[in-house]
Amino acid sequence: xxxxxxxxxxxxxxxxxxxxxxxxxxxxxxxxxxxxxxxxxxxxxxxxxxxxxxxxxxxxxxxxxxxxxxxxxxxxxxxxxxxxxxxxxxxxxxxxxxxxxxxxxxxxxxxxxxxxxxxxxxxxxxxxxxxxxxxxxxxxxxxxxxxxxxxxxxxxxxxxxxxxxxxxxxxxxxxxxxxxxxxxxxxxxxxxxxxxxxxxxxxxxxxxxxxxxxxxxxxxxxxxxxxxxxxxxxxxxxxxxxxxxxxxxxxxxxxxxxxxxxxxxxxxxxxxxxxxxxxxxxxxxxxxxxxxxxxxxxxxxxxxxxxxxxxxxxxxxxxxxxxxxxxxxxxxxxxxxxxxxxxxxxxxxxxxxxxxxxxxxxxxxxxxxxxxxxxxxxxxxxxxxxxxxxxxxxxxxxxxxxxxxxxxxxxxxxxxxxxxxxxxxxxxxxxxxxxxxxxxxxxxxxxxxxxxxxxxxxxxxxxxxxxxxxxxxxxxxxxxxxxxxxxxxxxxxxxxxxxxxxxxxxxxxxxxxxxxxxxxxxxxxxxxxxxxxxxxxxxxxxxxxxxxxxxxxxxxxxxxxxxxxxxxxxxxxxxxxxxxxxxxxxxxxxxxxxxxxxxxxxxxxxxxxxxxxxxxxxxxxxxxxxxxxxxxxxxxxxxxxxxxxxxxxxxxxxxxxxxxxxxxxxxxxxxxxxxxxxxxxxxxxxxxxxxxxxxxxxxxxxxxxxxxxxxxxxxxxxxxxxxxxxxxxxxxxxxxxxxxxxxxxxxxxxxxxxxxxxxxxxxxxxxxxxxxxxxxxxxxxxxxx
Numbered sequence: 030x031x032x033x034x035x036x037x038x039x040x041x042x043x044x045x046x047x048x049x050x051x052x053x054x055x056x057x058x059x060x061x062x063x064x065x066x067x068x069x070x071x072x073x074x075x076x077x078x079x080x081x082x083x084x085x086x087x088x089x090x091x092x093x094x095x096x097x098x099x100x101x102x103x104x105x106x107x108x109x110x111x112x113x114x115x116x117x118x119x120x121x122x123x124x125x126x127x128x129x130x131x132x133x134x135x136x137x138x139x140x141x142x143x144x145x146x147x148x149x150x151x152x153x154x155x156x157x158x159x160x161x162x163x164x165x166x167x168x169x170x171x172x173x174x175x176x177x178x179x180x181x182x183x184x185x186x187x188x189x190x191x192x193x194x195x196x197x198x199x200x201x202x203x204x205x206x207x208x209x210x211x212x213x214x215x216x217x218x219x220x221x222x223x224x225x226x227x228x229x230x231x232x233x234x235x236x237x238x239x240x241x242x243x244x245x246x247x248x249x250x251x252x253x254x255x256x257x258x259x260x261x262x263x264x265x266x267x268x269x270x271x272x273x274x275x276x277x278x279x280x281x282x283x284x285x286x287x288x289x290x291x292x293x294x295x296x297x298x299x300x301x302x303x304x305x306x307x308x309x310x311x312x313x314x315x316x317x318x319x320x321x322x323x324x325x326x327x328x329x330x331x332x333x334x335x336x337x338x339x340x341x342x343x344x345x346x347x348x349x350x351x352x353x354x355x356x357x358x359x360x361x362x363x364x365x366x367x368x369x370x371x372x373x374x375x376x377x378x379x380x381x382x383x384x385x386x387x388x389x390x391x392x393x394x395x396x397x398x399x400x401x402x403x404x405x406x407x408x409x410x411x412x413x414x415x416x417x418x419x420x421x422x423x424x425x426x427x428x429x430x431x432x433x434x435x436x437x438x439x440x441x442x443x444x445x446x447x448x449x450x451x452x453x454x455x456x457x458x459x460x461x462x463x464x465x466x467x468x469x470x471x472x473x474x475x476x477x478x479x480x481x482x483x484x485x486x487x488x489x490x491x492x493x494x495x496x497x498x499x500x501x502x503x504x505x506x507x508x509x510x511x512x513x514x515x516x517x518x519x520x521x522x523x524x525x526x527x528x529x530x531x532x533x534x535x536x537x538x539x540x541x542x543x544x545x546x547x548x549x550x551x552x553x554x555x556x557x558x559x560x561x562x563x564x565x566x567x568x569x570x571x572x573x574x575x576x577x578x579x580x581x582x583x584x585x586x587x588x589x590x591x592x593x594x595x596x597x598x599x600x601x602x603x604x605x606x607x608x609x610x611x612x613x614x615x616x617x618x619x620x621x622x623x624x625x626x627x628x629x630x631x632x633x634x635x636x637x638x639x640x641x642x643x644x645x646x647x648x649x650x651x652x653x654x655x656x657x658x659x660x661x662x663x664x665x666x667x668x669x670x671x672x673x674x675x676x677x678x679x680x681x682x683x684x685x686x687x688x689x690x691x692x693x694x695x696x697x698x699x700x701x702x703x704x705x706x707x708x709x710x711x712x713x714x715x716x717x718x719x720x721x722x723x724x725x726x727x728x729x730x731x732x733x734x735x736x737x738x739x740x741x742x743x744x745x746x747x748x749x750x751x752x753x754x755x756x757x758x759x760x761x762x763x764x765x766x767x768x769x770x771x772x773x774x775x776x777x778x779x780x781x782x783x784x785x786x787x788x789x790x791x792x793x794x795x796x797x798x799x800x801x802x803x804x805x806x807x808x809x810x811x812x813x814x
Contacts, residue, residue, distance in 0.1 A: 073199070078095050097124065098197050100164075143206060145170050146167065151198070161197065271370065271380055274296075274366060278358045349490075355455065382451045407497060437785055443510070459493070461477055474487075627669070657680060663704065680723075689812075723738045780805075
């Protein structure tokens with residue numbers, strides 16, 4: 030309508046909302062009967078009720094509580110206002126300061142979802158008269174939806190003084206049940222509702238700190254009853270006993286300021302086997318910046334890994350703006366897990382499967398999307414089905430990195446020990462709250478979706494996801510570690526028993542008067558030889574382990590030596606220049622000056638190579654490179670030493686040949702070890718003429734092939750298998766002055782471990798190329814197009 034005094038005839042329009050909006054909201058905000066009932070129960074919790082009773086009949090559902098009820102003012106200004114901001118502004122209940130669990134307006138639409146008629150009966154204390162009054166109102170949802178406009182809807186209600194029998198509280202009666210509700214089995218609905226509202230599942234509950242200022246009384250707690258529900262005291266006691274029989278447990282809490290307290294407990298041990306504290310925001314910043322560069326796998330169009338289905342991408346938020354408490358327990362079906370229980374192991378395992386899953390609990394109520402028995406929101410089953418061998422949480426590699434051997438070896442890879450969902454019972458407690466209105470983004474806040482079934486997919490949720498997944502993966506890490514220890518202990522025990530049995534057999538034979546003397550002598554000699562072989566093998570194994578451990582400590586000394594070597598090399602460079610000038614006046618020192626100058630250049634070349642190699646080894650990422658140019662760098666590093674011993678090194682590889690899809694440091698490490706191994710074999714020859722090494726490199730379409738051949742002393746047939754043993758060497762000599770006349774016996778075992786660690790294979794060729802005595806062949810994977 031245009032205003033009379035408006036020459037431009039500007040008109041105004043008004044919104045008109047169809048009453049059918051209630052039907053639309055009912056379908057969108059609530060999707061299942063158990064969710065609808067859970068929302069009504071949340072309202073009882075928010076009303077400071079100590080209990081909520083649910084009656085499910087053939088023709089009606091009744092939900093009643095002893096909460097503070099609705100006054101007439103609250104009914105008109107809150108209940109009758111669609112999308113009321115009351116619960117947004119007031120996030121704690123008025124009496125017990127409970128963190129509000131309900132969502133604005135969802136309760137009434139939950140009632141509409143269950144039945145076409147709702148009767149509200151609520152008794153509350155009138156703040157003015159200080160007396161109890163009972164309000165009654167009836168909602169006919171079918172009649173309401175027929176109205177043309179929301180403004181046309183009129184709800185009749187009455188307010189009267191409460192009778193003596195009436196107590197403070199609210200009673201909601203849903204009549205004329207809808208078809209999708211009336212046909213549901215009561216027992217199943219009850220089970221699904223309890224899964225959502227008895228959300229702790231018998232596990233440890235969080236001790237979240239809330240603002241209790243103005244607290245009127247101590248919270249008596251909140252219980253949910255079903256009218257036909259039998260006493261479940263025995264079931265509760267059994268649940269507690271089973272939950273205490275975990276094999277492993279991860280307990281993790283995050284304070285509002287992001288401080289994480291993480292602990293892992295193991296069966297039969299009171300103290301945690303692991304205890305760490307760290308800041309969640311530092312982890313998030315570190316890995317958001319790297320964009321998951323430390324995780325393996327193909328990249329998508331954004332340059333991020335092609336994660337398993339369900340694995341959230343980065344970037345992560347720095348915080349979740351909510352306290353978090355995680356309690357996850359692992360129940361593998363192993364002998365002795367469920368001893369001393371009123372039920373047998375099969376019965377206990379059935380109970381675990383029926384109650385399994387890792388649910389998310391927001392303000393005391395489970396979120397349906399994560400509580401569903403078929404939910405794989407942590408992508409655990411996806412990892413198991415694809416035999417994923419890499420950690421999926423960005424947090425796990427920080428504390429439990431896997432080396433290449435562990436990733437390659439199924440017996441050592443902890444990801445292959447990842448628990449399955451039916452073996453886990455866990456809860457992730459959070460306390461979401463409304464983000465401040467002046468924020469530019471809510472990415473750092475855990476927030477529920479409008480339907481309250483799951484959390485909003487944002488940076489805070491992704492950070493929480495990686496935190497929970499880390500808790501599960503930590504169980505896999507320790508489970509694999511302890512099982513390997515147990516297997517080693519069993520092997521040691523078996524060896525002890527075998528030695529004891531062998532000694533007892535020898536003693537019995539020696540003292541037996543019934544065995545022929547000649548037979549006895551032969552038998553004893555054979556048994557004693559076996560005993561000596563066992564002792565020798567065990568001694569060698571122990572010596573090897575000790576030697577490897579001692580050699581690993583040399584890394585510290587190598588760091589000091591490298592620093593001192595660089596300073597010494599600088600001094601040698603200055604001395605070499607001085608000697609060059611002095612040699613002109615003193616010819617007698619010319620030869621020694623030339624040796625110093627030549628060796629200084631060789632040492633400088635080697636030092637520069639080591640500096641570059643160490644730098645590359647710290648960045649174990651795969652980047653494209655040309656094979657020939659890198660092999661040339663490696664050969665140049667040892668060419669001075671090779672020239673001193675008359676060794677020629679030839680490289681046969683196309684200049685454009687692409688290197689394999691492995692870290693550059695790994696390729697260099699293998700090449701330098703193969704060449705140095707060949708040089709030792711050449712120096713060990715009785716003759717110093719015609720000492721040759723040839724490096725072949727080629728690609729066959731799938732693999733990169735690297736062959737190192739030499740015409741040295743060769744490897745005898747009977748030693749071909751032993752060359753891969755740690756500390757075994759064929760080039761040891763008494764000439765300690767020559768570095769190529771000694772071998773630690775670590776070269777070939779290290780090569781084998783590195784090559785296999787990056788998905789390759791190394792072997793000693795049975796037939797070397799013509800003109801050569803020995804050839805090693807290493808193959809590496811090529812990058813996929």
